Amino acid sequence: MISTLDSLADKFISESAIDRVALIRLLSEADSIILQKLAKAAGEIKLREYGSGIFVRGLIEFTSYCKNDCIYCGLRRSNTKAERYRLSSEEILKCCELAHEKGFKTFVLQGGEDGFYSDSFLIPLISALKEKYPDTAITLSLGERPKDSYKRLFDAGADRYLLRHETIDSSHYAKLHPSEMTLASRVKALQNLKEIGYQVGTGFMVGSPYQTFENLADDILFIKDFKPAMIGIGPFIPHKDTPFKDFPSGSPELTVLIIAILRILLPKVLLPATTALNTLASSWRDKALISGANVLMPNISPFEARKKYSIYNDKVATGEEGGENLELLAKHLKPFGCVIDTGRGDSLMENYNQGAP
């Protein structure tokens, strides 16, 4: 007997498990009532596992140079209109000092794949940060590097690493990336990070060009098996100076549905409500936070840098997205029953450094 979507959603919620066929149905057919049901269940799981706290991470976008040419990204090397900048160690340390004063206990160092930031640049920086702020976690998001580089940065004190797999379908991967980038190399990098002992974050864009519901189901099932400590999910947003400029943005509603599904599948995972979602509408960010998301990553880069780190059109980096305005954010979130938690916010996922793909 073919079950109704409603009974399928109930079964998923009670079993915390779903097969591929059912998942594709849920993704492609869910209406606002089903979304509401899953969002409510996911919100309750988040409350049970993590309480009402929302962890905040201070995000420093320290270089807009990138050697890669990802078709979707405004920082791709072929974009001659991109404004490029690099922050010095002193500038990065200053950002962290200000953020630490505000209460941040996680610094995320994110940038394009920029050869300027060699291990010999990063190791003293990471060591200095750990020495100055021993109560703080350091998250790196620097793309693909050799395993021994990941290991050296880990040994210097880095705790976590964010590297989205982008799509687990190799032919879809090839439509989003130039031929020198491969899914196999991306998955190998994720495996290496786990083996070294990082708390690893992975994820993908919702509504990227040529993506199908089957792709999304496979991405979700890959993540379930990979058991990351964190999952970054945000809608695709076109950038005006990329070949994908005329593609539509991903759906914020579908993004929230996927966040809820992931919370139900992986109750203990860390799930940010991403800047891309907030860029489309802050109401969808708020919806994500009551539907299973439990992390925000306010921007703590110098103001001049924020405008230049343009990975998609109209990316927000001030107001509630600015690390200097935590009070504003706290005030906004209160009516939703969310409080800002400035603790380190380690993942509750067990074995997040085992079970590599």
Ligand code: 5AD
């Ligand atoms: N829209 C949304 N997200 C994007 N990213 C890059 N370009 C875009 C875009 N146009 C995401 C990718 C990447 C992360 C740094 O930002 O998923 O992993």
